[in-house]
Amino acid sequence: MTPLEETTFFGYLRWIPALPLIGFLINIFSARGETGHGRASKVHWIACLAPFGSFLIALLSFSRLLELAPEARRLTDTVFTWIAAGDFTANLSFSMDPLSAVMTLVVTGVGFLIHVYSVGYMHGDRAYARYFAYLNLFMAMMLLLVLGDNLLLLFLGWEGVGLCSYFLIGFWYEDPEKAYAGLKAFVVNRIGDFGFLLGIFLLFWSLGQKGIWTIDFHTIQAHASLLSPTVITAICLLLFMGAMGKSAQFPLHVWLPDAMAGPTPVSALIHAATMVTAGVYMVARMHFLYVTSDFAMQWVAWFGAFTALFAATIGICQNDIKKVLAYSTVSQLGYMFVGVGVGAYAAGIFHLMTHAFFKALLFLGAGSVMHAVSGETNIQKMGGLRSKMPWTFGTFLIATLAIAGFPPFSGFFSKDEILWQAYASGHGSTALWAVLWIGAAITSFYMFRLTFLTFFTKPRDHHLHDHAHESPSVMTIPLALLAVGAAVAGFLGIPDSWGLGHNLFEGFLEPVFGKPHPGGHFSHSTEALFVGLSVAAGLAGLILAWVFYVRSRDIPVRLARSFPLVYRILLNKYYVDEIYDFLFVRPIRVLSEKIFWKILDAGIVDDGMVNGTARFFQGAARLLRRIQAGDVQSYGFAMIVGVLAIVGFMLLQ
């Protein structure tokens, strides 16, 4: 596979991440004593214009990209040489090829809408400026991640978004639980990053052994064939460990549900549309390594599939509106990994894009609902809100239909493509497809459960219902725009076999990925069969949810009572957090407190060395102080002793 050899210089690329960075710098220094009124208007204008500016430049870059021939679609912008050490150089340089173009447009577009929504959602918050500053910083880091031309910049952005995630999850840090959630996210991410770093080191070193010292994607891709298959597999698995942490795949998924402690727009932006997709992007970016390792691809695909099913099962029992969406995100990310795991990179990225639309929409809608019911998140207490908040309801419904895979919405096309490739691709299998198919049915079920309990049926808490109101337009307009995306974005990826023309999306990404390899020859009717099965899964979920939650409300209650153990396991997310706490957190905590802190730090360093030095000098001083007795005769005595000593010495010579 020949990489995009030819590149065109495009100096505006650097402004895409630079504008939000400038926004961050301006806002972070005016972050004292801000509220949602008055002076704050300066804050949100700066904060929203920055990503909008990035979006415009991204569009400009995109159009410039389209002007070029498909094989030459790569823009670069080298700012300066960062590291120059002998043979090795690493530059601060950005490049946009079709893959990063898609990512950039998604990030800036959805990001901008979420910024606008935040103006309404965070109105009146005491730390208004700090919020927008961090949000802008996040955008800058994410754009650095997707536009970076080498692994170093990607990792820099990777860590940067992790940092911003910590800041934003623990935004209301005065509540210790929320602060702890931020910490948990960061620490779990770090565990993944450990593997990620090892992968990068291994890659760098292995290529270096062959004489190629580089960290640029382009150069690595050109020389990837020099590496042995074992090394490549090891690198791929290690890199995937980073993806597991960042994209919340099992077993490093535990931070994402807790991350819901942050403001809802943060959940929408970071934990649905952009940051968590960085892992998928990374695998896609390093596709040239993964395609050479069957084992790594199977590993990625099956981990993704397992996570997809695992998270979906947890979602059906959760009662917190944001937690349901969090597990849904984990599940959908699993789908994306299956896509890239079976070699259908374009399909995985396509699902990434559509997911960004409908998941952000779902989260923002949830935020709108929470706004209306004074912060309540328990769906068991909601109900009948569709008459009170028509816009929120309408957009939420569209998003639900999309995620459940109903045509003609976007989710149908992207999810169906992944399911098909899971079966048909050279790396796929029927078993893989089956897991995903069941997962799709469950996804539809829990999403409609969420919708029905929140918007339909009779309200269970009348007090909340009476006070519910539609959100201001600064919040509902982004909802509407995202709904448009969730509805029609699918048409970019209509498969070739439908005879309606080329799959635009796949074609656009072809120079990067090449064509997917089918595992055999499949007829159109087989494909149609699978499409039908996908739709059937969605319908099954919908009908089941309707029966359970609209028709006869006591079925779920009776089921929970009949299978109490199953219900409890699902409700408690398979007790994974508790297991981790027992296996890792508690031992380390005991170790840190009892040994590292009490003995080593407080005892030896603090008391022994620091205080000990002081004590030593105190004692010495106490001894020496006796010389100054304060009376003349002692001084005289000392003098006489000295004189006698000298005289005696001279005399006895």
Place this chain on the structure above:
Amino acid sequence: MIQAIAFYLFAATAVVFALLVVAARNPIYSALSLIGCLFAIAGIFALNSAHLVAILQILVYAGAIMVLILFVIMLLNLSPEELGKPVFNTRKVLAVFLLAAGGALLIGRLGTKVWGSLPAADDRFGSIEGVGMVLFTQYLLPFEMVSLLLLAAIIGAALLSRRERGDRS
């Protein structure tokens, strides 16, 4: 011959009175013993042909300084020291022993009869004329400086003992 007897007489007197200075309980006794000691030393000065110095010793030292000290003792009404027995502490005992040892060492080192007999001396040596000749020619500067020193001492003493307002006694 007479010189030797005179010397040993004066020397013994000096030592006895010196011991009395150190040992006497009553400060008046100490002062008076010191006067006696000074007289004896003046005698030895004279034996060493330091006639002017001997006279000055009696006039200035014994006559002025000691009188001043006596005045102060009587002004302050110092009583004999309260404690009958002196307080023994390490310092004092050690001092005595060290000094005894040091003194013995020095004397021993001095040997016997380091120098031979005294050279001949005329009348002028050690007389007023002799001292004056040297004092106002060779050692004029120290002479002047010492007068300044005395001026400073006068002013200092006068200033220090000035009675401030609100002082007791």
Place this chain on the structure above:
Amino acid sequence: MTHESLVLSIILFAIGVIGFLVRRNAIVVLMSVELMLNACNLAFVAVSRQLMDMTGHIYAFMVMTVAAAEAAVALAIVVLIFRTRGAVNLDQINIMKG
């Protein structure tokens, strides 16, 4: 004579030092200092006689003068101390301790 004078000087000086270190009364300490000074004068004079140089006499002269000045000022200070403290016991005068 010179030899004997020097030995006497050493003895007197030693006695003076012992008095300086042992006695508690300030004025007696001062007198011990005078004793020491005299012992030095004696040494000067004896050696000067031996070497037939008038310098020794001049030294003795100067020492005497300085002793006078010093005695005056020292006594003034003792008077002051007596005024503020009521006693001249050297054991009690150690404000500069430590």
